């Protein structure tokens with residue numbers, strides 16, 4: 085009737101050891117320990133109060149987790165699988181924490197690393213890798229989410245300067261960012277700009293009353309005749325391919341990350357089910373509960389094997405965008421289903437912040453929508469299968 089120690093980690097139980105190198109495993113366990121010491125004790129309170137613990141940024145930097153799969157400029161330069169595993173362990177604590185790391189490393193730092201000038205890289209990347217400077221990534225607008233090509237934010241030349249006008253919406257880290265990567269329409273197509281905090285004409289407004297991602301800052305960015313010097317533009321990014329390349333990086337982290345949230349929910353449900361007694365026996369002893377736990381474990385381990393496969397392809401340099409879409413679509417969909425199923429096993433206790441399951445489920449509602457909605461990723465895979473675009 086009691087659980088063996090092997091079942092503490094359903095992934096280990098069903099997929100077995102040996103899929104990771106010793107270095108990858110070490111990175112995973114280091115992040116897991118950090119999360120246990122520094123995040124788990126406070127996360128319920130931070131979520132309830134709607135705050136992101138900003139002091140964590142330098143600790144994440146010291147661990148090498150910010151821009152960790154980027155090379156040079158103070159970045160750790162790990163492989164993609166290690167980065168994915170770190171995302172998984174961070175998101176096992178809370179999707180808001182993983183979002184912070186994704187936006188900092190895969191969106192803001194990646195944009196500067198891939199598309200920035202040498203001077204821009206030197207100015208921002210070492211401090212961002214250390215967590216001393218925070219970045220955000222402004223693509224979405226109030227009227228343009230899934231279709232960023234329609235964006236209304238403009239950047240026009242005035243002498244050597246650029247002048248930006250427009251509004252970005254739902255921007256993670258916006259209110260705490262030292263630098264915003266802002267995408268705007270120019271005479272020359274869509275370009276990216278680095279907008280430092282405090283630039284006249286640039287303001288942020290945090291979005292409150294969220295029922296999801298409460299331990300994460302989400303903001304509006306307002307650009308009102310915001311004047312920037314000529315060298316504020318990212319010289320190597322031309323067209324929508326620039327921001328989409330960044331999003332692909334962040335989506336890869338999500339493929340792994342959400343499995344952490346799902347694993348945390350499954351673990352909570354397993355632990356609860358062996359101790360909670362109804363009808364004079366643990367609820368884990370009922371076949372209906374075991375079916376739920378089994379099905380959740382199967383989806384978790386399938387998602388993990390898919391994530392690992394995509395990680396290996398990324399490390400080989402052959403990962404394609406539709407494969408990332410398939411991974412994001414599947415793993416977020418299954419993670420949210422696992423979180424909701426876990427909630428049922430916890431009964432009424434499952435709706436409280438005493439347990440992580442509904443917090444994870446609520447966070448995953450945002451993950452289902454950001455970095456490309458599940459519908460959009462369905463269409464990406466559908467187009468890859470049929471050769472026909474169904475967006476319009």
Ligand SMILES: Cc1cc2nc3c(=O)[nH]c(=O)nc-3n(C[C@H](O)[C@H](O)[C@H](O)COP(=O)(O)OP(=O)(O)OC[C@H]3O[C@@H](n4cnc5c(N)ncnc54)[C@H](O)[C@@H]3O)c2cc1C
Pocket residue numbers: 187221222223224226227228229230231253254255256257296297302450453454455456457458459460463474475476
């Ligand atoms: C917590 C949070 C953090 C975020 N952080 C950032 C950030 O840091 N930076 C940033 O730029 N953005 C960020 N976003 C914004 C996010 O990327 C957008 O919300 C997302 O792209 C969807 O856009 P939308 O909300 O405008 O929905 P819409 O695009 O209006 O979509 C609404 C619905 O219509 C569906 N739909 C749209 N087009 C089609 C179609 N062709 N076929 C079928 N269905 C379709 C969608 O799938 C969705 O179900 C964040 C969002 C959240 C919630």
